[in-house]
Amino acid sequence: MESIKTWALDDRPREKMEAHGAGVLSNAELLAILVGSGVPGKSAVEMMREILNDYNDSLKLLGKATIEDLTRYKGMGKAKAITVLAACQLANQRLKEELPQRLHIASSADIFEYFRPRMQDLTIEECHLLLLDQGMTVKGSVLLSRGGIAGASVDVRCLLRHALLGQATSVVLCHNHPSGRTNPSREDDNLTQQAAEACKVVGIRFIDHVIFAGNDYYSYLENGKL
Numbered sequence: 001m002e003s004i005k006t007w008a009l010d011d012r013p014r015e016k017m018e019a020h021g022a023g024v025l026s027n028a029e030l031l032a033i034l035v036g037s038g039v040p041g042k043s044a045v046e047m048m049r050e051i052l053n054d055y056n057d058s059l060k061l062l063g064k065a066t067i068e069d070l071t072r073y074k075g076m077g078k079a080k081a082i083t084v085l086a087a088c089q090l091a092n093q094r095l096k097e098e099l100p101q102r103l104h105i106a107s108s109a110d111i112f113e114y115f116r117p118r119m120q121d122l123t124i125e126e127c128h129l130l131l132l133d134q135g136m137t138v139k140g141s142v143l144l145s146r147g148g149i150a151g152a153s154v155d156v157r158c159l160l161r162h163a164l165l166g167q168a169t170s171v172v173l174c175h176n177h178p179s180g181r182t183n184p185s186r187e188d189d190n191l192t193q194q195a196a197e198a199c200k201v202v203g204i205r206f207i208d209h210v211i212f213a214g215n216d217y218y219s220y221l222e223n224g225k226l
Contacts, residue, residue, distance in 0.1 A: 013045060027059060028052050034083050039075035047075050048084075063088030063121055092121060103138045105130075108219035111172055111210050114138065119176045119212045127154050127175035131168035132207070139166055141174075154191055156198045163204050170205040174212065182211055182218035192220055 013029040022030065031052075032044035039047065051073055055061040063085065070081035103114055111130060119126065125147045131139040142162045145154050154173075163171050173195055175188075184192075192209040199206040208221040220226045 027057060031084055031087060034087055035076075035080045037075075042075065047073070051076070051084075059088050059091055060121055063092065064123060092117065105132060105136045105138060105172070105207075108208055108210055108217070108222050111174065111208065111219075112212065112217045115141075115174050115210075115212060116215075119174070120214060122176050123178055125176055125178055127173065129159055129162055130172040130174060131163065131166040132170040132172070133167075134169045136170065139168055142166070154195075156191075156194050159195055160198055160202060160204075163199070164202065168204060170207050171199060172207045173209040176212040180213050182213040182216050184211055184218060184220070189225075192226070196226060 013025055013033045016029070017025055017033070025033075026049075028045050028049040031048040032038075035044050035048065038044040042050075051070070052058075052062065055065070065085065067078060067081045067085065070076050070084060071078055076084075103110065105111060105114075114130070115128065119128075127144045127146075129142045129144050131141060133139050144158060144162070147153065154175075159171070159173070173192070188209070188211065195209070196206040206226070208219055208226060210220075211218040
């Protein structure tokens with residue numbers, strides 16, 4: 001395959017971006033700009049298109065790859081692999097920055113949208129506590145625990161401490177399942193019951209426990225278990 005330099009100007013990623021803006025470029029073209037070069041017989045765009053094809057053309061899935069995963073591809077040295085993964089992380093960071101700071105929570109779907117940018121790509125389990133005021137507006141969130149693929153333990157006393165210090169009148173417990181399955185475990189059921197009972201004692205409303213699994217979620221409230 002001929003090199004990018006021999007392509008028509010409109011087909012070159014940098015020139016296309018300069019002339020038409022970044023929005024017209026594919027993921028492969030954008031990443032090709034970052035990695036800079038391909039290998040003999042294969043342009044940077046082709047190389048990135050081949051890699052993305054193995055990740056269903058998803059930056060989300062690509063961002064979960066390791067440096068070792070990417071360096072298995074011909075032409076992808078450690079520096080290029082790090083550059084690609086850094087770009088995926090920047091995309092994730094941008095989503096986090098765009099989260100509304102004073103979001104009003106009206107449903108479990110709102111909770112899902114609030115946490116999705118920070119939880120959908122996690123490969124280990126994390127548990128967060130969402131703090132809400134009297135009007136169900138987000139005051140902030142706290143990371144309660146971080147564990148392995150199998151789970152993350154939560155101390156209910158720690159949950160109450162953060163809720164009281166944050167002056168929250170209502171709280172929502174949120175955690176992810178790296179397995180991709182939304183079904184709650186027995187441990188999830190026990191934690192939900194303990195957290196709800198503990199919050200009731202101190203006068204804090206326990207609104208919901210939401211389990212994240214990729215682009216789907218499970219809500220204890222929606223399923224009539226709270």
